[in-house]
Amino acid sequence: MDGAWSAAAVRRAEAQLMAQLPPGTLMQRAAAGLATECARILKRRNGGVYGTTVIVLAGPGDNGGDALFAAARLARRGVRVFAVPVMGERVHPVAAAALTRAGGRLVANPPRHCHLLLDGVLGIGGRPGLPGRAIDRLAAIDADTIVAVDVPSGVDVDTGAVPASAVTADVTVAFGSRKPCHVLGRAALLVGRLVLVDIGLGPHLDPHPAVRVAGDDDLAAWWHAPGPDDDKYTRGVVGVAAGSERYPGAAVLSTSGALAGPSGYVRYAGTAAEQVRRRHPEVVCTQEVKEAGRVQAWLAGPGFGTDEAALAELRHVLESPAPVVLDADALTLIGEYPSVLSQREAPVVLTPHDREYERLYGSPPAEDRGAAAAVLAKRLNCTVLLKGHHTVVASSDGEVWANPTGRPQLATAGSGDVLAGFMASLLASGMSGVRAAVAAAYLHGRAGGIAGAGHRTVTASDIAKALPQAVGQTLSAADTPGKRR
Template sequence: MRTAYSVETVRAAERELMARLPEGALMARAAAGLAAVCAGLLGRVYGSRVVVLAGPGDNGGDALYAGARLARRGARVTAVPMDPQRIHPGGLAALRAAGGRVEASVPRRADLVLDGLLGIGGRGGLRPAAAALAERVRADALVVAVDLPSGVDADTGEVTGPAVTADVTVTFGAYKPGLLVDPGASRVGAVRLVDIGLDLAEPVLEALQHADVARLLPVPTASSDKYRRGVVGVVAGSEQYPGAAVLAVAGALRGGAGAVRYVGPAADAVLARYPEVLVGRGRVQAWVVGPGIGAGRAAEVGRALADRDVPVLVDADGLRGLDPEVVRGRRAATLLTPHAGEAAALLGVPRESVEAGRLAAVRELAERYGAAVLLKGSTTLVAPAGGGAVRVNPTGTPWLATAGSGDVLSGLAGALLAGGLPGADAGSVAAYLHGLAGRLAADGAPVVAQEVAAALPAAWRDVIS
């Protein structure tokens, strides 16, 4: 499992380690790792042109010391300080001793640019002087961010002003949330982690990997029958949106459910595609309510939530007017799966604020409703009901932004709830498999939701193989 840590946690671990090491040893470790990554990216270091954009803090020092290492290997290194009066003195001395030089403006030609303008403590985007330097970097230069791209909030991924877009980010000691959560994550490029020996406390963000998902997947045993495997009740679809019912059922069937029980007006469409589906109410181990039901069916959502001992997933139209007190009063798991617009309506804020601050939004929703929340989008996040680390989904493809994709995800997550997974586990495993299925189905080309559902078995096999 990949984990990410808050700035406060990283800073505390750095202070503890520095107290046990000789002065400057920690920065030397970081600079050595950074220089090694840069050398690998350059291929041939001797004669290459390297530009260091140097801020006034330790981040600028890391970049300058790394620049000195590259200069000793024959690179032509030029440092451009954001503020010449506040450049890191030790890093500057090391660079000059290695043959590097300092210029007031960004050179016209560069093979690699080190972004050392702001560190993980930076907030609020680049200030004018830093932004002016970043804007002068030519598009054909390889940009390597030091710890994270300057202008990205390390704790949240928020970008509230000008920011650097990197090709590669070399981060020290631990991943930071801003490297994994959009909009910041879209600016980091490939991320390389340099171990500097930090002893870290609890993470604030987690990203599942194949082994984690394989461990969580419910697998039938020799004594299993369809009821022991889990029956999913699906309340979805309408005369206007019968396809939502078909797709939610498809996700549930492909998600390991022993049986699917459909309730709604689209039974004919569902049975025409999936004759194995049961129609009508009956005993279930989880409910999926909301996809494509349209307005005016709040009573069906309320009926599902009123069964306080059965897990319920609420999506799409089912989220309209959802009462936090009703959700908080349930004993069984509740999983809410909004996209940014639906999350904004639940929180009473503009959609733009959710998209800009996805991590804060998913945490607030989970706290307000006392439920696990899966916030869909370019970065899908899953917050547990009782607090703790948020999970960020590492799989997916932009081709998943297609009609009906969310309905498949809801059915899949509902099947995992019926299989016994807690809300946050069901949501994060479903998001992982759904994203992986999307990649497999798309293979670089447009894809439709039915194809994503059809690719779920292949994604499942890929995870457990």
């Protein structure tokens, strides 16, 4: 499991590491990694490093120091470097001297164009928002590539919120570890491509990051691959209560998602039985939840309606001792009748988008989306998967995960139905609520990538079709492909 660490946690780790090293070592490691990445970008875009132009926006702290030391390394390779102090004249004095010694210049008025702009305004010591001079400079300079040093300046490092102006980077070179702003909220959209530079912080970081980020190895360790003694029941039976006469498609799509998961049997209960059977002959269909028989997990809600009949079906699902995923109309019903959840003991995963979140919580999610998911999870004693460009999962005891695989093509009608069906299958196979939510978002995002490769348009059906390949790719990429049950 990877993760993102808060500014305070990074500082604690840095303090431990710095105590073992000669002064300035860490900053030199950071600057060396940053200069290497800048040189790579300049070579790729301009065929070489020599003779290119780099502008540094330099703040007063160590973030500016990193940028200036890196720029000094570039200046020694023949890059024309112009550094602009953006908070009065305050800049890291030792780094500024190193830059001038290497032939770079500190200027108030840089050229209008540069091949690469280094954003060294603010790092983990920054409060949200940019100083005025930095905003003016960013607007006036035409840069081929903007590289943010550690974080895009102006973002809220610990939450990913962007309450005021901030830099939009093409590449962010982060030191030691990810920070929450790299993976959460609007800030994550300003990061561009993230490059991590190892400065030796790893062993000193708290084992519990502020935000967890799953990878292929986690998915493989959690995945329940069938063993020789398994049958379709022992692999888990998933029940899908979705669709209505008006929205039969939601039933078809959520059963598509469920069929792509690891469980051995999919039951469908609802009025779209005919359409589901026609599209998926392997699904066993009934008209009502009560007739469906035993399952190891339920999904309820997509295209379900919010009338009396839907509420009654939701109650039947919640009476079952099996874990459930509640999506779409089921979330609206929970918002209206929160008491239907009160007797629940088995795990519940809620999968709201922002409008559904508002129905459940009473106000839209805060810009700190990790905290927003966590407060709702705590209040309702459920796992919450808060959808968005960077989907977040929170457990009721405050564990927060950010999904690293999403992409905008996933924003297509019915995509959430596929996600919810797939998640219910993971739950039925025996995964915990949090893992099922994290794993479903991860593989759904990856399936979107497979379906949308080469800029192809993507439909929800395409995502469902790509899910088995996403699973295959993920398990093959990991060291240990799937555990036996």
